[in-house]
Amino acid sequence: MVIFVASKNPHKIQEIKLVTPDHVILRPIESDWTVEENGETFLENSVLKAIEYGKCVGGPVLADDSGLSVDALDGFPGVMSARYLEGASYREKMESILELMKNVKNRSAKFVCCATYYDPNKPFLISVQGEVRGYISEEIRGEKGFGYDPIFIPEGYNKTFGELGEDIKKHISHRAVAFKKLFEILSSLGLI
Ligand code: ITT
Numbered sequence: 497m498v499i500f501v502a503s504k505n506p507h508k509i510q511e512i513k514l515v516t517p518d519h520v521i522l523r524p525i526e527s528d529w530t531v532e533e534n535g536e537t538f539l540e541n542s543v544l545k546a547i548e549y550g551k552c553v554g555g556p557v558l559a560d561d562s563g564l565s566v567d568a569l570d571g572f573p574g575v576m577s578a579r580y581l582e583g584a585s586y587r588e589k590m591e592s593i594l595e596l597m598k599n600v601k602n603r604s605a606k607f608v609c610c611a612t613y614y615d616p617n618k619p620f621l622i623s624v625q626g627e628v629r630g631y632i633s634e635e636i637r638g639e640k641g642f643g644y645d646p647i648f649i650p651e652g653y654n655k656t657f658g659e660l661g662e663d664i665k666k667h668i669s670h671r672a673v674a675f676k677k678l679f680e681i682l683s684s685l686g687l688i
Pocket of ligand 1: 502505533560564577578607641643644645669671
């Protein structure tokens with residue numbers, strides 16, 4: 497069966513594929529479809545993307561809204577993770593976060609992912625959230641992954657996601673946790 501994915505981020509889609517059951521085919525966005533992500537939470541934005549794209553394609557859709565949340569910065573950049581310092585490179589965004597964290601002792605942080613399934617024909621919507629807790633590193637390390645991966649050290653490891661890459665992310669990341677949970681629910685309901 498085919499499920500559309502309401503994401504323009506190829507890294508996300510690749511990571512979702514790694515935890516998708518073999519009989520489910522993910523179909524990425526082919527048009528220049530876009531939606532204004534004006535929600536205040538990961539849940540709101542994930543639901544917004546799923547419903548808007550579901551209405552557009554007329555079939556079952558998955559959406560992912562995610563981001564980095566730093567405890568000492570009151571959850572920043574949070575839902576603003578993609579839009580923080582718009583136009584700047586991820587190296588610049590990470591340098592800026594490290595600058596904000598200079599001399600900050602509490603480096604705990606988490607990645608959060610809200611995964612939503614929506615079928616406009618039922619209509620039917622399920623949202624689940626996944627998290628991975630960890631720490632902000634002292635410097636940028638690693639070339640793997642995407643976004644803020646090179647400054648995030650997951651709990652229980654001493655390397656960043658940028659060093660660990662998808663071999664580890666597919667087991668413990670916020671996205672892996674959320675989508676595994678979502679696929680389990682969809683399977684138990686006989687929807688996939
Ligand atoms: P779509 O909305 O098209 O799915 P996006 O990248 O704009 O793509 P979001 O609005 O959900 O997605 O923003 C997520 C941002 O949070 C992403 O661009 C990264 O900056 C960050 N992020 C989320 N998951 C991440 C991960 O696994 N590793 C590193 N950074 C991540």
